[in-house]
Amino acid sequence: MSRNERAIIIGGGVSGKLAARVVSDFFKEVIIIERDQEPQGPFPRKGAPQGQHLHALLHAGENGLEILFPGITKKFHSSGAVKINSTQDLAWFHHGVWKVRFDGGYTTTLQTRPHLEWHIEQYMKCIPNVTFLYNHDVQNYIYNEEKNQIIGIDVFDGSDTVKSLFADLVVDASGVSSLSSSWLNKRGISIPEQKVNIGLSYLSKSFQLPESPKRDWAIKLVYPNPPQEKIGGTISKVEGNRYIVTLIGYHNEVNAKEVLKNDSSFIELSKKLPKLDIYHEIKDVAPLSNTSIYRVPHIVWRQFYKVRSLPDGLLLIGDTVCRIDPVFGQGMSIAVLEALTLQKLLQNRSHNLQKTFHKKVAKIISPIWNMVIIEDFRYPETTGKKPAGLSFQQWYAKNIFLLSSQNQYIYNSFVKVMNLVRPITILMHPRIIKQVLKKTYTTLLKGPDSK
Structure with a gap:
């Protein structure tokens, strides 16, 4: 197989689709390996349990997504996503005060993660050299020990046989519990990492709210004021004229089992927020969904750029490298910036693609990681390596x-x-x-x- 014949993407989530979009311009064939079944619409999927909770695409992410998928923002809006004025339609209670609201001249798109992923996937299916293999699970890497190179993967599709797929490039976008980490550890290759324990719980529910002339916002954030307060929440309008309410609790402050018992328990939890705004919006409204829960016991940054013996032919992207505190809404946008970085390196035919890419990814992550853990360490229960100063x-x-x-x-x-x-x-x-x-x-x- 000659160079740039085939690229394999492990994981069909947001970061996997972004990586596939980029490499499709430089490889004759791109195969996306996805554990889940083929989606039949913009619905939550088993492999992304966090998808039922509130997500945000920041300005950098939205701008980058438009570069990679021209016209996709209009498709979001035409199918129900909510376009808002970023600083005027956002009501944000933060560290005990409300942010000033004004027209800053830029916009944000509010939508659910399944809605966003669905539109990206439809775009991907129009790219002729990209193929999805659904219901496939990666079992192992095919490794050329003499060259220290990943040359493919072994995949299992639920039948009695495992098939081998060879490739010039394998991109691991499978997330925090990736094959790469366990595979490297088994080979005695240690991955330097930063890990911070935050004990975060996410609980979300969808509502249909009655119209109200007093509602002068499209999204409202009520953040806890640490270290005294550990519970916060957000209510956001999304497609379908619905609102998602996501309540969060740091350091296991939320008794998830109690909240999951019934709808009223979720309502009662919203009364524990620093402000009662969200409670007053939902207290008399029947929910549209059950309560969904997602836990993030810790955040982690695996610093693959420091691994000297990392096999050639393998790139790592998205949560596979860094799972950030999701409260800050930066995860998807980081993945977009990483994809744009990969695109630029491929366009410039950069020497030593793997090493250069991982170093540049570290430069993207480092300031964001620092900004996030500065806030996480406001709680004395937070453990991990503290930043200088x-x-x-x-x-x-x-x-x-x-x-x-x-x-x-x-x-x-x-x-x-x-x-x-x-x-x-x-x-x-x-x-x-x-x-x-x-x-x-x-x-x-x-x-x-x-x-």
């Missing part, structure tokens, strides 16, 4: 959050960082530093109880 970073970030309740410029800058379109360094602009110092000085004058 944690106390200072938490102090500065807290001031940014509080100033975002009154200063449009600071909130607008924060929104750009949060949406991964600008680096976090813009929050160190002299104009912002001056406001932080001014607020700190004012707080000291007023006393410890002042915000």
Whole structure:
């Protein structure tokens, strides 16, 4: 088989589809291996239990998705996804204050993950050199030990036989419990990783809310104010004129078994949020769905770029590399940025694709990981490697959050960082530093109880 004949993608989720879209321009044949059955519509699937919960595609993710799939944003909207003004239609209670609301001039799309995945999949099926193999499970890698190279996979389709598929490139997009990690560990190859225990539980339910003239938002976030508060929630409009309510609890604060008993238990849990806004929206409304639960006991960043003996012919992407705290809604957008990075490297015919790709992925993840764990470590129960200068970073970030309740410029800058379109360094602009110092000085004058 000559170079660039075939690429195999392990996992047909978002990151797998993104990887397949990119490599389809550079390989004659692309095969996506997916455990689940072929979807029959925009419905939750067994292999993505997190899909029944609220997801967000940040600005960087939405912009990148449009580059990879031209016109897909219009298809989202024409099939029911909700287009909102990012800073005007979002009501956000964060660290004890409401963010200032104004027209920032940019938009966000609200939709369920199954709706997003379905449209991506339909686009993929129009690419002639891409094939899906549903109901297939990867059993092992085919390995050329002499060359230290992955040259294919063994797959099981539920029959009595295992078939071998050879490839020039294998991309593992199968998620946090990937074959690659266990395969490398069995061969005595250690993967440096950062792991932070957060004990997070997600519980979600769909509702049909009556129209209300008082509802001046399309999505409302009520975040806990750590370390005292551990329970938060979001209510968001999605396609089908529905609303998804997702309640979260850090460090096992939520008794999931109790909440799953009946609908009223979910309603009661919403009363424990810092604000009762979500409770008042759903307390008298019959739900459209059962309560779904998803647990994230820890987040992990596997630093494959540090593995010297990583076999050639293998790339890792998405949650296979890093599962981030989903409360911040960055996972899918990180996968989009990784796919765009892979596209650029393939276009430039970069030397040593594997090594270069994994190093660049690390540069994407590193600042986001740091930004997330700064918040996770506000809880003393959080365990793992703490970033340098944690106390200072938490102090500065807290001031940014509080100033975002009154200063449009600071909130607008924060929104750009949060949406991964600008680096976090813009929050160190002299104009912002001056406001932080001014607020700190004012707080000291007023006393410890002042915000």
